[in-house]
Amino acid sequence: MKQDIRDLFREEEDLKTPPENHRSEFLDKLNQQKQSKNKRYIWIGAVAVLIIALTIGFALFSKQPTKNISPFIAQVEAVEAEYLEEIKTEWQNFVAIADDEVLVERFKKKLDELDADYKSISIQFRANPNNIEIVELLIDNLQTRFQILKDIQEHIKILNQNNEQNEKSI
């Protein structure tokens, strides 16, 4: 049975006439869809923030606490550490060759005094690291300790050398 296709389209058009409240229904549906999408985004955001926070927190707390010191103070500390190590070595060398207890005791007292001085100057330095005079005092103090230990060893060496020569000639 043949049918005119144009009639068919006319019928369809009649069927598809929108109801009177189609606009308000459409807007309601649209609003519902928006709300559900927003809720989803909030959840995703919250989870993301939580993950980031946990990551940062873990990174911070998993590390050892570090001192926040300036590179200059670190530089001075490095020089200081090197000097103190050398002073310690020179002290051990001195004690090993000195056979005069009074002399060792006197040096110990002097070095303790200089060490106490150094601690006091160090506090000033940390409060005021760019002060030329304070850095000079620090260096002077370390140099003095190092130098008096070197000098006394040289002194003892000269005394002992000549004693040995005397013993040989006798």
Next chain:
Amino acid sequence: MKNQFKVLLLMLITSIALHGQKTLDIEMDEKHTIFDKSFSTDSNTILVLNLKNTAAQVVASKDNSVHITYTKEFKNTRKKHIKRQLELLTVSGKKEGNKITYTTNSKNSHVYLNKLVWEDMLIGQFEKKNMDSIPKPLKRKSLDSLLFEIKSSDILYKNKLFGALKIKPRVKKWKSSDQLIITKMIIEIPEHIHVRATLENSNLVFLDDFYNRMTMNVRNTKIKFKSVGNPLNILDVDNGYFYANKIVAGDYTFANTKKVLIGEILNTKINTEFTKVEIGEIEKNTTIYDFNSKYSFYNFSENFGELKMNSDYSEINLFLPKQSEYYLETIGHNTVHFWRDIITEIPPSKKNVNSKMMEIGDRQNPNKISTHITNGIIRFGEDFIDFGED
């Protein structure tokens, strides 16, 4: 890049030289008077000075009053920086009865340096310590050359810094755009008053001869005199540097003092430990007590009277008197004598008993060098002392 910082250091060091100069042909932008007061005095007045982190100059007062002026001048300096500089100063001065007290402290440095300059400087200083232990032959210094060394001590100190930094000194051309801060503290003291001073981390220069009675406690300070002395003087120096053209009397103690340079000395008692001392000329009667210091005696006057020395673990370099005959004796034990090319060792006695170790000349001679020394090293020389003991 490092060179840039060295140039900066040169500029800053040049600014130290400007510090405290009497005349300067630079027009400054601002001048701040921090303290300016005069105090009348009489023969019973005591001036108490408490100076901390301070550079000052002392001159003789033209009247009977103590005058203290303290100014700071600025050029091309930001207002904020000037404010900060002034805030860090603490100054007070008052007179109560016969006592004038002047106290000052500066929390800021005279010169601030760029951090990286300091890195260079620290490294330089650190390297330098190894160079100091190399023995060098010692030449007899004339009194004039030692006085010149005292006069030039600031320049020599700067040269030491240059040396540590391995840079050549050069004259800096002043540019009108350069930042400059000049600090001047002048203390005028009349000649009859007693001065009691406590100096810490400071730099004090006496521009005139100073014969007032003084009682001073000096720590980590550079102190410089022309002629100084009073039989009642008591001066106690711990660390730092001491320079004097001439000491005519008093009692002086030096501990760990990096450098003690004395031109001429007479009628003085010195106590030292762990100190380096150079004396241009023993003029008359000097007594020294020492533990573990290094002494150099370069010259003796024609009638030097007596140099007495009591020491333990000392190192003494003594250039023999040229202007007169003398009597020399050393008493003690366990001491090495270097007499020209002859080395004599007096070994330790079993009971640490002192004995005469060396005797030269006629005992009746009024010019005597008398040393009581244990565990010491004495080198005698005419014009030259060689340290090549090995």
